Amino acid sequence: MSEHATLSDLDAARDNTQSAAAQRESVEVIPAANESGQPAGPDAETLSMQQALNRALSEILEADRKAVVLGEDVGQLGGVFRITDGLQRKFGEARVFDTPLAESGILGMSVGLAMAGYHPIPEVQFDGFAYPAVNQIICQVGRMNYRSRGKLPMPITLRVPSFGGIRAPEHHGESLEALFAHVPGLKVVSPSTPHEAYHLLKFAASRPDPVVFMEPKSRYWQKGPVDTAASGYSPEGARVVREGRHLTLVAWGAMVARCLQVAELAAEDGIDIEVLDLRWLKPIDAEALATSVGKTRRAVVVHEAPLTSGLGAEVAALITERCFGTLKAPVERVTGFDVPYPSGDLEDEYIPDIDRILFGIQRVLEYRRG
Amino acid sequence: MAEIPGSDHAFLADEDLRELYRLMVAVRHLDESAIRWQRQGLIPGYAPELGQEAAQVGSGYALDMTRDFVFPTYREMGVARTVGVDMVEYMSTHKATWHGGLYDPAATRFAPIQAVVAGSVLHAVGWAHAQTLDGTGGAAITYFGDGASSQGDVHEAMNFAAVMKAPVVFFIQNNGWAISVPTERQVAGGSVAARAAGYGIPSLQVDGNDVVAVAEATAAALAHARAGNGPAIVEAMTYRRGPHSTSDDPGRYRTLEAERADAGEDPLQRMRSHLVAKGLADEAFFEEALAAAKAEEERIREGIMALGPRPGREMFDFVYQEPTAALKDQARAWREESEHV
Ligand SMILES: Cc1ncc(C[n+]2csc(CCOP(=O)(O)OP(=O)(O)O)c2C)c(N)n1
């Protein structure tokens, strides 16, 4: 019974991902393949984010003998989102293995593997199920390097299918970035495109510090150009996805594509918007914020997580500290609400949509000092 | 309860028995001294292991520190001493010098002191699984208490280890108390070892005040794990003779009479009688052991007194291998504003 429930749950989640994406495609203006603002090099292939992540994991396992993938259903099944598809067949059960169903166990075991010189890449099946592992993530993963005075580094890349947008059951649409960004010792990153997903995962897995890798699950099946060679690609800091003069939209994960759509719509009204993909939620690229907003003098930050103590507050503070003298208006936040993540029928009411982002932009543009 | 096969009763020679006693005396003396140090204001706090010398020295003595790895709690001073951790570096955690202790956990193969109850039990499983992958023949030993056995992580660890046949020994010191809560209100069924059956893990419940029995049980458990048979559980039944810590007042939850009745015979006294009965030690030996323990404590105390605070910049130094720009900024601001330039 439980196995069936789990599997159908997962399949439903996957189907929903696709159908929700299809739905959105029918109602929203989907930018061209090169929505990312990244030049598609001559060698670029078209991959979905799921394929790009799978490719990256395969190459990581190939190149790094100490890399191991572990989690619930990541082996034979290939993960409920198929991110680890085929990896166990290719690399064997020692490198890619199913664990019992216990998130604290997965993270605690990863700590021990790291202490023994391994580079664990654990998967937590869904964002909401990272909570049972929070004790291990905060008190152990985030602190072992410190506690051991640098002798026991934690090169752990924790993959978390994240955020909403797929009509999933309860606890399958959480945005945990503020929680993890608050923890000393952790780093947090979220890719917005297949190209970013491929490169950021490879980069994260090569680092000696623990990285929480938040995959925007609503983007898993969206395709885009991936240039695996990408010489000159920089995986650190934020990146300007679209240049503009009047206002900076700051976003990450699935909200980046939405902000690009907003920018296109605003352009029709002569509003020239810059879109900044923050990518790293810890450390946040404060210089990139200062550069962009220093130029545009207006900023709106967009995220799916609830407003209060969300990362938008941190972004607003960083911008204010650096650009207070030239800001034309307070930094606006367009975010989810301070409510539990709602059921599928209401999630479009919850996640910032094009209209709410446009309203936010309007408030900033029309702001007049009292 | 399934017995752990392969117990090697011959591994303790006469000189080992004498060494076990010397170690227990050194640990006892250091432990009692540490309480005094706290009263004298030398250290802010301490969690004594008084009464658990046999459990700690016996289990530590069974380890092969060329390939095994210890995952301690906050009360494993006796294990640390037995496996050769520098005791000034170890005790520095109680001086409030550095949370995990100043010793190098990678070099000593003794994980940083763990203050989260049951926090490192899963780490032992992960480390042990890595030994399977690497074929080192090493085993992990994870120490935890009766109170810790209530934590979900312990269940997860035992189940993971059994499923993966990880070479790990779960070593429970059932000392009767978790701060103020007695075992009967902590451990349903009265025994952690008894749970092993449910996981298909062999287990031993031993007299934790008998250092020889503990050493043999631990050796058997380690042999079982090393041979690729998966985990084993050893539950050492002992008694926390002291307070939970130097800030605890046991008078609020147990009487002196109950303490005396429940504690049983002192593990040091028992070993002493054993050595005498076997003709392995005389009065001169015991005096010598105590004198050595005192000399050792003096050296450690001097080392502790000489320990200054770590430079404040170390707050920032070890958060990451690759520190963030924001953290470097904070470190710079701290340095400037606190004039620690
Ligand atoms: C997760 C957690 N909860 C609570 C505490 C506070 N605490 C420290 S020791 C302790 C009792 C532990 O008892 P036991 O596991 O039997 O070990 P003992 O102290 O007897 O060695 C408690 C409640 C803690 N350190 N960690």
Ligand SMILES: [Mg+2]
């Ligand atoms: Mg106890």
